[in-house]
Amino acid sequence: MANESTSAVAASVCLACGRALPRNAPAGLCPACLMQEGVKLVTSTRARPGDFVPPTAEEMTLLFPDFEILALIGQGGMGAVYQAVQPELDRIVAIKVLASATASDPEFTERFRREAATLARLDHPGIVKLFDYGQREGFAYFVMEFVDGMDLSQRIANGPLPLNEAFAIASQLCDALQHSHERSVVHRDIKPGNVLLAADGGVKIADFGLARLVEPDAADHRLTRTRATLGTPRYMAPEQMTPASDIDHRADIYSVGVVLYEMLTGALPAGHFDPPSEKAALLNPRIDEVVLRALNAEPARRFATVAEVKNGLREAIEKPAPTRQERARTLAFRAFV
The missing domain is CATH 1.10.510.10 (Transferase(Phosphotransferase) domain 1)
Incomplete structure (x- = not known):
């Protein structure tokens, strides 16, 4: 009986997010998660997670000669984040580099511009600070506060x-x-x-x-x-x-x-x-x-x-x-x- 009850509960919720499912939901996913999967399929020809290879430290040094690149500290399908030193201002920063394939996408470029504009209007100790942003050699980037x-x-x-x-x-x-x-x-x-x-x-x-x-x-x-x-x-x-x-x-x-x-x-x-x-x-x-x-x-x-x-x-x-x-x-x- 316990196993039957567990199975019934599992079948009534979305396999991805756990929300309650409408009857006859396809693939065991709720409408929102199905839409998310659709977004992934639509964008797969532009920036698939497996396609992005982050620049090496040497490549980053060529892209950002005004910074000392310390380490790659995070990456995903759309970009990577590096810890770096900005010698001129004697501070440690995080450089977020976006995949070049997405940087050439007009819609993604607009989203990038919007994120920069949004961060620029926010000044609070509880929000990661934006120091600079732009594009270099096809890579869109943010220079941000590094959080240790x-x-x-x-x-x-x-x-x-x-x-x-x-x-x-x-x-x-x-x-x-x-x-x-x-x-x-x-x-x-x-x-x-x-x-x-x-x-x-x-x-x-x-x-x-x-x-x-x-x-x-x-x-x-x-x-x-x-x-x-x-x-x-x-x-x-x-x-x-x-x-x-x-x-x-x-x-x-x-x-x-x-x-x-x-x-x-x-x-x-x-x-x-x-x-x-x-x-x-x-x-x-x-x-x-x-x-x-x-x-x-x-x-x-x-x-x-x-x-x-x-x-x-x-x-x-x-x-x-x-x-x-x-x-x-x-x-x-x-x-x-």
Whole structure:
């Protein structure tokens, strides 16, 4: 019986992101993940992950003679990141180089320009700073602040975080996003891999490549609307899965809720999930209400700002555990997630 129940649950959720599946869903994938697969197929002739070979240190030295290249510190299908020294300013930087095949793509070039413009308007200790950007020998590049540490996904890989550590990270994440949202910038891809944990305890948000300026007259409005489904499925708000949807800052609030849940439980809130306190026995159930509200499927039922998420967490931590009646009211939030 246990095996039958497990099989039934597995069949009712998306194999990629764990969300509930509509009946007769093809390939065991939800509509959003099917669309993601379609995007991969469409772009496969332009920049496939296996096609990109990052420049060697020697090649990077020729491309960037004004920098001392120290090491390749990360790479993916679309580019690579190097640690380097900028002798003239006596500082360590990160140079993000994008695959030359994508750099020649007009749509990707526009996205590159937009990311640079977005970063340039954000100045906050919790957001990775942009120092310079441009193109050299067919490679588009960013020169950015180097963050000495790890990303949150590496930290979560070791298991759930203690509450005080999770709150410290969430607080700084919310502060940085509040700064971004107040300047009409929605990140749209908040996930542990884009949350950097500095060795000094600081938290910084990276990769505003999917960011959207939500001002009505933003010059890139049409481009972002056509790409509204881009993001990371497991952390995307439901409205991001519908191309025609207007995405605002509440999509980031949903993603913060997913990150919170994962930090506290070590798991993702997939399908019909348990409140955090039922997976982490020592957790104050009052925190459930904060996390579940951030994860509400309806944007209007979420917190209005990330600052409210931070304040809600602080209050939940400071208050004693709820009574049975209060607990029942909190669990009612699950009906809307």
